[in-house]
Amino acid sequence: MSNNLYPIFLKAHQLDTLIIGGGSVGLEKLSFMLKSSPDARVTLVDKTIRSEIRQLATRHPQITLLEREYFTEDLTGMHLVLVATENPETNRKIQQEAKDRGILVNVADTPELCDFYLGSIVTKGHLKVAISTNGQSPTIAKRLREVLDDALPEEIDELLLRMKQIRNQLKGNFGYKVKELNRLTSSLVYGTKHKENENERDNS
Ligand SMILES: C[C@@]1(CC(=O)O)C2=NC(=C\c3[nH]c(c(CCC(=O)O)c3CC(=O)O)Cc3[nH]c(c(CC(=O)O)c3CCC(=O)O)/C=C3\N/C(=C\2)[C@@H](CCC(=O)O)[C@]3(C)CC(=O)O)/[C@H]1CCC(=O)O
Numbered sequence: 455m456s457n458n459l460y461p462i463f464l465k466a467h468q469l470d471t472l473i474i475g476g477g478s479v480g481l482e483k484l485s486f487m488l489k490s491s492p493d494a495r496v497t498l499v500d501k502t503i504r505s506e507i508r509q510l511a512t513r514h515p516q517i518t519l520l521e522r523e524y525f526t527e528d529l530t531g532m533h534l535v536l537v538a539t540e541n542p543e544t545n546r547k548i549q550q551e552a553k554d555r556g557i558l559v560n561v562a563d564t565p566e567l568c569d570f571y572l573g574s575i576v577t578k579g580h581l582k583v584a585i586s587t588n589g590q591s592p593t594i595a596k597r598l599r600e601v602l603d604d605a606l607p608e609e610i611d612e613l614l615l616r617m618k619q620i621r622n623q624l625k626g627n628f629g630y631k632v633k634e635l636n637r638l639t640s641s642l643v644y645g646t647k648h649k650e651n652e653n654e655r656d657n658s
Pocket residue numbers: 482483486560561562563564565568570571572573574575585586587588589590591592593595596599
């Protein structure tokens with residue numbers, strides 16, 4: 455199987471996400487989503503809402519909880535759907551209803567029914583790294599998150615902020631700025647030896 459996934463970074467606070475099923479898997483998906491996007495606009499529907507989910511909703515007031523069975527109409531206006539009931543037939547039915555409406559859908563732990571996969575996520579200030587193993591091993595995705603979380607220094611956020619300041623201060627045309635920003639950062643990649651960048655985005 456080739457690796458043809460295309461990663462994107464969603465502004466989850468501007469999108470509406472529906473989670474169906476708030477059992478152990480639904481709770482895990484919701485927690486990870488809120489960890490990365492505390493202001494994500496999420497509606498969760500389940501026949502019985504667990505106390506852990508109620509607690510999350512208290513801490514994230516933009517979350518809507520619906521304590522009842524899922525209805526097809528719940529999909530109205532949704533951009534993303536995460537399905538996590540314990541019933542494969544229910545999951546398949548909801549997946550089909552979402553697809554019919556052109557809504558992107560993830561059926562937890564069921565790669566063949568997913569339009570997208572959730573990734574393992576490392577956050578250091580403004581830096582966010584999302585990891586996928588193309589569905590081959592979520593466990594390795596989790597382990598890599600732990601490795602990168604240790605390896606990337608917290609100071610990386612200061613570097614990003616400093617680079618932004620420098621970019622704002624640079625005078626000159628776009629091509630000059632790109633060259634200068636690449637020159638300043640070349641030692642990160644090539645050690646102290648400066649090397650002109652062959653691939654940089656320079657349309658000067
Ligand atoms: C990254 C992460 C994000 C998240 O969930 O938010 C995530 N799974 C995580 C953990 C995890 N999930 C499972 C285990 C137990 C070990 C195991 O069974 O392998 C562990 C590890 C653990 O918990 O230690 C069970 C499992 N998961 C999937 C299957 C089905 C299959 O593989 O066929 C089964 C078997 C179910 C069964 O046996 O019935 C499938 C998917 N899980 C994905 C994402 C997508 C692919 C991501 C990628 O491309 O790498 C994909 C395809 C769809 C999706 O769910 O989006 C999160 C780590 C977060 C973190 O810690 O950072």
